[in-house]
Amino acid sequence: MTPTGHRLAAKGTIYLDWNATAPPLADAIRAVASVDAAAWANPSSVHRLGRTARANLEAAREVVAHLLGAEREDLVFTSGGTEANNLALRQAAALVTSRLEHPSITRVAEALEQDRVPVRWLATAPDGLLDPDEVASALAGLPPRSVVAIAWANHETGVIQPVAEIARLAWNVGAKVHLDAVQAVGKLVGVPLAWADTVSVAAHKLGGPKGIGAIAWRSSDSLRPLLLGGAQERGLRPGTQGVGLAAGFACAARWVMDGGSERHRTIAPLRDRLEQALSRFGIANGANAPRMPHVTNLSFYDWRGDELVAALDLEGICAASGSACSAGTAEVSATIGAMLGRERAEAAVRFSLGESTTEAEVEGAIAVMGRVLARAGRESPVAASAG
């Protein structure tokens, strides 16, 4: 099946929350349904129907592995990015990471600390970039096979980390690198396993179905299952696999391998237009660092981020404050807090565009936001620090 890229849309709304999840590809949804209908048997069953399901599962695995730069046998499917990150890190002998990361990394780090596993937190700069030299010094004195866990691109600001340099320095001292590629894969140029021992990814960020992700590796030595059960997924992820979900994942993976990063680059002018129009109402976060082309994150004057998101929702605009995965709760953005402090974090809103966002939508959003923001704007910075 060749994906057409046609996405399911919600009428009457302007969707600027692609980092939370991408609108699904119609072909990916169809692939889930058709494979679940035609190859519904348990892929571990040895009979012919089981073998058909298994063949579909392995065909999907091959495609997703290719996306990450792995061999087919070096990838297991998980329930999503959260589980993949947990699987990569929960058994680490020592961990180096940062407060910029997604909660599926920072919460594991905190749990490791409670278990008295050494964890070192990298310093966070106002621009959201990690310093590779810091990584090297953080690793000093830690046991061999300690893990450095970082995101290729940040989920809230889109800031792209110097992952190749970080990996080189970590590998020099025998450490392992786990790359959270959930937001970046298929959007940035590069093969994630070129700079990592393990890589995590989630289908729904690419236009695939929710409920499936993957971890791929150069070596699986340090991985231990989180769940106990059968021998599925090389014993690392017991439980009967969702073959339809895997087929939908593969469909989305094919779509992004076929020009995803090029299509993404073309979003930058729309993002820049939005950011520039909003800049009189707030201050952009992470805009001075290399960034993904589709994300802008601003802290607004005289607005709490969650209140602004609610006000925009009433006008049909979907945006996010806080982490994609804690939106809906009162938690403020941990990433912006680590970069620029609590005040900036409380006022932060993320707008993430996607490959089917149109100029008309951006202009429509700017017009609506101009009206909403003017209600309370005093047009002066919430904090003087640059970011």
Ligand SMILES: Cc1ncc(COP(=O)(O)O)c(C=O)c1O
């Ligand atoms: C950088 C990053 N890592 C991990 C995850 C977790 O992925 P999932 O929601 O599929 O579990 C997310 C989700 O937003 C993310 O942005």
